[in-house]
Amino acid sequence: MKKLLEASNNHKVIVIGPYPPPYGGVATFIKNLMNQDAISRYYNLKLYETGKKSKKVPTIIQAIIEIYLIIKYFSLSEFKNINIFHIHTASYWSFLRNIPYILISKHFSDGKVILHIHGGNFHIFFKKSPAIIKKIIKLSFKNSDCIIVTSPVWITIIKKICTECNHIYSISNGFDPEIIYPIPKERARELLNLPKDKKILLSIGHLEDFKGHKYLLESLKNIGKDRSNIAAYIIGTGSLKENLNRLIGEFKLEKVCFLAGEKDHSNEIPLWINACDIFVLPSLAEGNPTVMFECLGCGKPFIGTKVGGIPDIITSEEYGFLVEPANSKDLTEKIITALDKEWNNKKILEYSQQFTWENIANQILKIYRTSL
Secondary structure, three states: OOEEEEOOEEEEEEEEOOOOOOHHHHHHHHHHOOOHHHHOOOEEEEEEEEOOOOOOOHHHHHHHHHHHHHHHHHHOHHHHHOOEEEEOOOOOOHHHHHHHHHHHHHHHOOOOEEEEEEEHHHHHHHHHHHHHHHHHHHHHHHHOOOEEEEEEHHHHHHHHHHHOOOEEEEOOEOOOOOOOOOOOHHHHHHHHHHOOOOOEEEOOOOOOOHHHHHHHHHHHHOOOOOOOOOOEEEOOOOHHHHHHHHHHHHHOOOOOOOEEOOOOOOOOOHHHHHHOOOEEEEOOOOOOOOHHHHHHHOOOEEEEOOOOOOOHHHOOOOOOOEEEEOHHHHHHHHHHHHHOOOOHHHHHHHOOOEHHHHHHHHHHHHHHHHHH
């Protein structure tokens, strides 16, 4: 397993976190960060890869791997010459396994520690943690020279946890315009062998409770009573596949809703997004979902719940609609309105351009410069 991925130049930055495959929000962010010339022009980036490489790895084996990686990290020959330690994490186990990297980097080098928190459940993770874990979380925050979160709403949350933390920045996720860009809807449907006479709804995400797919199915059940010209596709894999298939049968949606399985991110996902009319993400919790930016980057309207950083991006009904989480009635109304609305896809596309990975990298670059 290759642990160090090199780029180029002057100040040395070590980026700690997962790298695809498998794809996830954190791994996708790191991959695109490492590929940006805007940063590598000025900083010598190295990746120290952590995290699971396969969901099939047993927990005990993964724990042994993590311990090995921490020991190996401490013994890196160039460790003391690093200028910036950019540590990427989420919540729960992801955060706990990154604590040693924060403390080792802070106390055994002269470099600056940047803690980058992804994901949308950190406040719940902190609230449910026992007192000793809460103290360790606060200690980790205090040992970080600055903290990056994915939405302005999280700045307030982090400040409540750590009142001494003053250097907190919000940077969203982004998309790659070389992969994600508009192509004619008819062409995308032809390549995917999708019906050309239907209004297509698309949802992409792990088949897990927090993604809220059951509320989408409940909405489709309500919409299907009056409309026969819709088709919905859910892309992703997860533990709820059988349960969702059961609900599709129970709601008599076999000719309306289809579980499309996992798709290749670079080659297939752009086609699916371009093939749809409306994108729907009915999540109960989110950080700053990358798929939202990819949807906008194809000029497609986005319907998402009022969670995490979604309301910070869908700031106008010209780009999509916001719905209450776990509310299929609200979701139904918004989907019907979206299906009937004439969307200005060009305006959505123009709005999305501020979220290209190049622009996100420039924001990271400013934080690197401020930290040194």
